[in-house]
Amino acid sequence: MIKIFLVSIIFFSSVFGITSYTLAQKQKKIYPLGKKIYNYTCKDIKKGEFSSIDELYNYIDKHCNLDEKRYKEALSWYIWDNFHSEKLLHVKFDYTKKDKCPVCGMFVYKYPSWVSMIEDEHKNKYYFDGVKDMMKFYFERDDKKNLKLYAKEYYTKEIFEIHKAFFVIGSDVYGPMGDELIPFKTKKDAKSFLLDHRGKEIKTFNQLDEDFVWSLDE
Numbered sequence: 001m002i003k004i005f006l007v008s009i010i011f012f013s014s015v016f017g018i019t020s021y022t023l024a025q026k027q028k029k030i031y032p033l034g035k036k037i038y039n040y041t042c043k044d045i046k047k048g049e050f051s052s053i054d055e056l057y058n059y060i061d062k063h064c065n066l067d068e069k070r071y072k073e074a075l076s077w078y079i080w081d082n083f084h085s086e087k088l089l090h091v092k093f094d095y096t097k098k099d100k101c102p103v104c105g106m107f108v109y110k111y112p113s114w115v116s117m118i119e120d121e122h123k124n125k126y127y128f129d130g131v132k133d134m135m136k137f138y139f140e141r142d143d144k145k146n147l148k149l150y151a152k153e154y155y156t157k158e159i160f161e162i163h164k165a166f167f168v169i170g171s172d173v174y175g176p177m178g179d180e181l182i183p184f185k186t187k188k189d190a191k192s193f194l195l196d197h198r199g200k201e202i203k204t205f206n207q208l209d210e211d212f213v214w215s216l217d218e
Helices: 002-016 023-040 053-063 069-083 131-140 187-196 210-215
Strands: 116-119 125-128 148-152 159-161 166-169 182-184 201-204
Touching: 023 069, 053 069, 116 131, 125 131, 131 148, 131 210, 166 187, 182 187, 187 201
Parallel strands: none
Antiparallel strands: 116 125, 116 148, 148 159, 166 182, 166 201
């Protein structure tokens, strides 16, 4: 009886409601699949238009040409968890094989997962091989208020503006230049990464200063 009851719960959940996944499942399978689908179709969806993920799923079910439930769910979770209620950024990293990090001189194209970018008020773009070097460059500038700073979220690889980001410090994951400031959109994901990869602490953008950033090289 118990076995039948549990099977029934799973069945009704899969038929009538969106499936719940653990963070690990989302990071490994759901988000990558959702991102591929998002880049292919329904890119005009904003989470702020919906009050719940079920409402978002129902919209996708009716308006996006997706046959399989798992595709609809992957797209729903990707949009709901990673874009929050913010306006989606349509920022692209258009670096070439000639672009070098102005701090260390490395060619950034070799490290696509770690590339970050600063754009100034004149639309000049500077590419870096990690957030750490970008912050070194940032602290040297006199026009900080006019700079836009972008990085790739570690799990989703989505480009986002980092002034509200959370950075994991001292983990067992290293960037091209060693210890790195690993960026996340949410504190929840930063905590999960910290626990999984033996990180030492989490800092916000406003908690970073020049001395601390340079100390990561010691």
